[in-house]
Amino acid sequence: MTDESMTPGEGAAEAAIGAAGYPVEPHERAPLLRALSRIPSPGAEDVRHALCEIRRRGWAARITELAHRAGRAWISAADARAAAAAIMSPDATEEALLAALGAVTATRLRDAGPDAEAALRAVMEGMADAGGSLSIEQLDDLARSVATAWDLDPEHARRFRKTAIQAEERRRHELREAQRAARERRREEVRRLREWERGLVDIEDVPGLLGCTPKEAQRWVTAGLVPVARRIPAGRGGKGERRQFDPAVLAPLRAEVAGWRSAEREAGDARRGAGERGGGLAAPAIPGGRAANAAVARVAALDRYAGHFATARALDRRITLVTGPTNSGKSHTALDRLASAESGHALAPLRLLAHEFREALEARGVAASLSTGEERIRVPGSRHLAATVEMCPFGDPVDVAVVDEAQMLHDPDRGAAWTAAIMGVPAREVFVLGAPESVPMVRRIAKLCGDPVEEVSLQRKSPLVAARNPVALGDLGPGDALVAFSRRDVLQFREELIKRGRRVAVVYGALSPEVRLAEAARFRNGDADILVATDAIGMGLNLPIRRVVFSALRKFDGTASRDLKAQEVKQIGGRAGRYGQHEEGIVAVLAGAGSPGFVRGMLSALPESPADLRPQVQPDAAIVAAVAAEIGSDSLFGVLARIKRAVLRRDDPNYRLADMTQPLAIASAIDGIPGLSLLDRWTYATCPVDERDSGVARLSRWAMEHGAGRPVSPPEAGHLPPPHRAAGGPVLEKAEKVYKRLVAWRWLSLRFPDAYPDREAAQGESDRLDAWIEEVLRHQRRGRSVHAA
Template sequence: MNDTPVSPAEAAILASGLSFTAKELPSLIREVSRALPATETTVATALLKLRRRGYVGRLADLASRAGIAWARREDVRAAADSVTSIDASDDTLHAALDAALLPRLRDAGRTPDAALEAIAAEIAETGGALTPPRLYELARAVAVAHAHPDPARFATNARIAEESRRAERREAEVAARTSKREEIRRLRAWEQSLVPFQPVPDLLGCTAKEALRWIAAGLIPVARRLPGKSGERWEFDPAELAPLRAEVPLWRTRDTTPAAPVLPQGRGANAAIARVAALDRYAAHFATARALIRRITLVTGPTNSGKSYLALNRLAESQSGLALAPLRLLAHEFREALASRGVQASLTTGEERLLVPGSRHIAATVEMCPFRTPVDVAMIDEAQMLHDPDRGAAWTAAIMGAPAREIFVLGAPDCIPMVRLIAALCGDALDEVSLERKGPLIAAKAPVGLGDLRKGDALIAFSRREVMDLRAELIRRGRRVAVVYGALSPEVRRAEAARFNSGDADILVATDAIGMGLNLNIRRVVFSAMQKFDGTQRRDLNVQEVKQIGGRAGRYGLHEEGVVAVLAGAGSPEALKALLLGAHETPAELRPLVQPDADIIAAVAAEIGSTSLFGVLARIKRAVLRKDDPNYRLADLEAAMSIATAIDGVTRLSLLERWTYALCPIDLRDNGVPRLARWALEHGAGRTVSPPEAGKLPPPDRASGEELQRGEKVQRRLVAWRWMAQRFPDAYAETREAEAETARLNAWIEDVLRQQRRSSQRA
């Protein structure tokens, strides 16, 4: 017999007569000791609480073995919390999970079909897969949750429809892979047929000296130029050279050679592709702009120097005008700025159109520049985006193609060399105006502690996670916080900015998304880090980034000066000051980026005799714009080629329809390509594509960080859907539903973020 004294908690546990394991006893004693004096009910409640933790693991295992891929972690936890038995069987746990899943399956969509589609898409997007039997079980559960009159029939129909779609997907995937292999084979075969310079004289029946002279004159096309150890290595297409042999006697009789000869060329040869694409003569693509006598006024200066104010005033004075912005948010602001000057403007962005009858002014995003409608004045903002690897080509097109007689190009000083080159390539007159900041901007001498942040400060981080972590810590300290980061919709960003500007929030925590647009009453900008991940590597901030973001401090008319500081422990104030005062760095590459448009895609496809979008893009990538082209660079086509690879098998969509899909703004980190491929397949099959839905949203004051992020993802998917709806309204027909869901999500996300005020008041 054990005579060791026991604690009151242990005594109560032993007296309860309940069964427990030796492993459970220490934890059970701790639980019971918090509720002394303890009764049998107290002990049973403590044991149930303890065992519910184990039920979570058992439920997750049961769900996995049963193939219930639609059970989330929160569903499993809710099921475990609902169990009231301290000795629950597997059947009891299964029943609890079914009950916990019921409301989510019901709330996932407005109808059983919408709910089933939303849940199946969520599983696919997280890397899961539903076998036909599992899909049947999910469909049946959804039907039961929606009180469908015949769940079995609904599930059977859903399974049959899914099996048909899977067959379509397999057929499309096989077709896409086959097309890609064929295009790669054709390209490799052509490359393998090329010959170096040495055989060229024999193929043409001339001397090596003559061949070199005629190559220099452009009479003999070089099929491919490759870097070599001792300079550039030329390769030639025998099929292109064969018809030129008959021209040799004529060339020999000429004293001079034409500057731009028109030569018979082998079909699909690189030289022919480069000729029809004409990206080395990109400015000539914009016929309306080239028909006008244009004058460009380049207005450069730091943030808060009045660049937009100057251009908007001139735009408002004109009979017709165009304001091009980098973001939908800023396009809205330009429209409102024109309205404040008495000018009503229409709005055109990737996912929306607001037409004002009779208006001759348009506010638009840069990618939506109307190239065929002449106006008196155009303004193009944030021209330093010319250097952006993803969107720079849109600024090249806008500046070269804006159909206006007077064009204001606004930007930071580092855009000056590239704009000068663009003006020269277009033959446009160029005036340059340099503005100074309206109020002083100074660097703080000492770092700023998190507890030293004051009302009107903006704390800058470089990822959503860092923003939310800093927000949580400031809330814990009782501060009222607004946030701005890239994943938020323009509407939510504006609402958060309004809360900060009105004083409803003391501190703004933001990413560098505040660098463009948003009028913010910031007194001091504080960098929480002096490095950022740029999509490729983690690197130090550069001069332009510090000036662009730091320049948001000290808004003219509200603050006498702007202050830029660094958070304690994040870097050196001296290093920050050096960047803030540093000269603008001249970019290493000054040639503007260009990319093909629909006309170029069609011309190249006809030239190579292919309907494969991947094949067309691959040949463009190989054939156009030599790396040493003095004027232009080809934009990165990798994202478009990834989409082309996924959708080339949807043969019911034309080549140009697939090209439109390749331009859709998707989130590659959120399985954007597979989702777009599913939409394309539905479109190609003649079915309508339903907009993404978020289902029932939890009360804002109880929403978790995971649920907030899930809502943001649905919001971004809706952006892509609405973008497609502008181009294919028949296939993407439910625009009202998409707009209503967008508005609902915006309101909910803003409510979730606003809860910090109540949290700080309770703290």
Template structure:
């Protein structure tokens, strides 16, 4: 019976009370609304509506059951499917449990054709998501898989035992590697602390070099004595300089030379401007009366003294720094330094023809390369060269397309070949020199690309740092500044949803916001394409093509649209004027507004472009201010540098360690001083986190581990944990299998959860393929990984297309 309610206030409520069904107080308002749409309604109709309401509760309850049972492989979609199987409003927990088991069994049965393949895929998903199964849980999953595939009792028992043993072996290997990594890290931290503890202040130098305090001060100032570390004193006091006593003591043989050089410099100073003859004898007499020690303490031209001593400040850096030579980074690129290079900096706003000009020159050369920030743009460069009659090979982190006989290459910046001289090179988006995560790759590319002509393209703010790099390399520089081909201006007011027109691009700053905007636009009957970072280049290009050919009249995108994807956009409309940059939520800067907004008004498609903001999402005057703001000089002009395999090996040999964490910690602490006038060390945080996770993996060399540390993984998706698990398999001599998605639902029935899962698996496949190109024997199933990647690309694109059709069909119905 229903709970006690007041007298019914409307026919729907009266019908519910008359049905005799038990309805909870909190359910009544929603049930009344649903029944009101079905009047006249009998008890069966009301019963069906009550079941529909309770299915949300059952779905949550089913997930709680799975969690309590430790069944981490149960998905939200399984719980929803279980709830849909129930049609009794008074369904018991036992009935829900049975429905959940049936739903999970159906999914497991449809995941793959065999029990072995299903177990591999599902347990792999658990590992990929950072939830590797214990032996007991693996056995439970294996039992569920065996039952789903209808294995006999004996076959199921053998299958479960085999799975449990394999899981236990992997778990022990991983635990052993984690323990070894912790021990190594502890040892290296102890070593580093011992080294830091051994450091002395400037007051300790005289006892080490048998010199006076004033001599020590002069020689430190001249850079003759290397500073091991500079730290801020207590409570923000003055900066304290510390020195490695071993390194300082090793300089004793140099002391006499320094003193002799000072005396020569001093005598040169004494022979300065001619004095009156009567003054000279007195001055000479006074000088002769000074003791030798005081003469040595007299200020002199120490730079000249250092030169006379034949020992410059860079050459006197501590042993580890000398081995790494990051303070002489430009010299690291021997092939480029052996060439006479000319750097042409081509700057201008979006849609000014920078790439077109440089590609024309590249296509006319006998050999060359085009370096892009994204795999998508590398493909576009390759196609642009092909349209000019030049076939080029392709090289990205996870893909190689060699063209026999070709002397041209399109590649991502990180894949720059430093030992293959060419006539012309193009390096795009040079403002990324300032990027915290990837700036060092641009430094290396600009410094090291072995080309006689180097075209560096970017926004105007890249000019000072590119010039600094050219100066460090001794290269000639030319500047070319281009103007935008079509005008760009800010809209006078905000744009409402109802005012969006064909050719508009709406920009958001997260996948969730993109999908929410798309959902809202679809409800309003609009045809929408989407572009965001989690989509592969292939899907992005397919979505862009749909917008370009009119299949979609609007495109909703993240700021990923700001690079590449030349689209016929009429207006760029920001849905937010703030973004989270990985550290904080902040306002967009001028360069971001210009870079993204500049995609509007593509030359040849529109007479001009308009940049606006959605109504209620910000002040339109902010857009105008950012578009008209001149380029701001960067706060930091020293290019970022990072070690490579040669540097890692050299430092490891110098400090006598096989620990990658120890090498990177020493590089971070001691190799490049924070006040180095020319370079600054790139952020090594993720490399060190990976090193810390895999340092204990046996079977991998130091440089193998360094390669792992460079793999592009997403920490938010348990990327480092997953990489460590791959490393354990690799080190143990077992093949590392690629992530697989199993059977996918029909695109028109795919949920948002399933779409996001497919995107994540695709991203994991990118990392797997990156590793496979470097360790082919350990990652042997490259063809399977490529096929799975292509399958996911096609499915994701079909889902994005089918979901639109389905919603449109629902509206029509």
């Protein structure tokens, strides 16, 4: 570039570079000139600062390379970036880079936990969660760095490193043994399953085993007296199925044949006496009634699932199905009836809603206890309980029960819990509340239980209308809720709206119930103008929303990206226009995100009939124990594999097996851990963990500590920066993940208090994270948009 072609700003920048005297690489000159041209009268200090900024990315890459070359796999990319950011000299040497890294990692290791032991544990847990591991030599180096960061004296540091290495060598030995045992168990269970399948016989062999005629065998199989062990669908284009039977199961039934024949004769005599016509002998009278459940139930009996709930079946239950859209007042009448009863249960889909039910009962003058997966509040003398659906008690009868959000029967992850709750809640009067889409499934469940059902259909109390035109982001105002379908989008919209001067509250699934309530309160009290939320607002939060605006009309459902369904638009959009606060609710779409006509069509669509109306079912502890005893195995993997393979056929007319992928994955990971009983392992398999956050691997590490008789420490987030520095960034995401890990830890601590003893510390860390996350979200600094991790 010649002097004649330079702008005045570039000329001043070029002069400043020359005066500063720093060597500048050719590829650095253009960005350096651009940076300095924006500064009036740049000087040597400006050159130094700009050149450092340009070189930071290269420094970070070099720091990472040096750390990995030294075998320090525990050095993260964030460490390298922080170290590069701390360097203020453009001509930094490798020694300077490493010195900056040392200072950054020392701070991180001090902030990782309350003491050196906890800090070392936190760093290793973080590496394990990310799928990494250290050699013993690398572990020793890490322990040395932790000891240095915590300023341990030489003798203490030596013991600290030795203890860390011994503990890790012991853990790895236990892990190898557990994995070996798990592999052997899986091989043995697969061998047993194949051997069992080879030993099954076809229908033609049943007469010889029972000592009956082929027609009798066919009749008794159809009646359910002779259990089918396995059903094999016909091949492509074929019809029917091949039924197979277990000779070991049929052998004891030979003694029942005389009784079955006698029952058939008596039934036939009764029918002839009544003047009925019919060909052949009548089927036994018992298969259609409730007594047949006991007669035909074999082991798991998932094909007779309703009979599994003995207390509920012994009651004269009545089901009242109350359906209606959001804001139709479904829960009000049911809660009034529950409050007037001597005893009862209120079952909610979320811990947040269980708390709301408890508060609603207390507002009506009724004391109620609380039971959720991670929390218990027992009120002495109370005969009412508010609980999450998974915590439904199936033992002692009560007068009234309320089961909310029955459309969750169709949820692929949790639907089986609603099946169990509606079928098994031991109440004489059961109120089932849900969207209109839940009607066919609840009818099916009531029929399977033999319970009469009364249907009540409610209408929305205030009209819900679709906006004619899209809404621009800048036109969002007080009372609006902007709906996105990912945490990332929620936080990006939040930052964009804050830049425009709006006060914003947010709600998304990764937030704890306490933080969601606090954010909802900010919106409700006017401390925030706009709510930005995922579809998490579609269930539970009562908010004064005037208008719901969809930022997208498609969502990723865990499998694929698809258009929103009518029920989703109604459920989420129905949060607009709260009765008594707004005359109507408005549902709109963000400009550029889709057509208002789509929203209008979804709001007016009739309830969709689900493709599969069979309720989902899953085993519980009693079923697992029964199947284990039946097949003579202590392997959880083997029990669940048998249940998945043989207990409930895929085309069963009444039920379908819930997805057991995660329980099987957990069972496979922990089956070889000594010190845990079969039902201990089953409890672990039902623990709520996030597989995307290495949940199964973390659970197996906890289970190994438990099995070895060592206490499991609760997860910790370590040092948290000031909230104004964390909005939308990776530290916020880490805090949310640690909170979810604490939820799983607290869930296990209620079931294994001796193995997970430090509930007070876990609760304290949960409270600390709640307060910090809420403060991060409360902070409304205007500035550059921060992209969420």
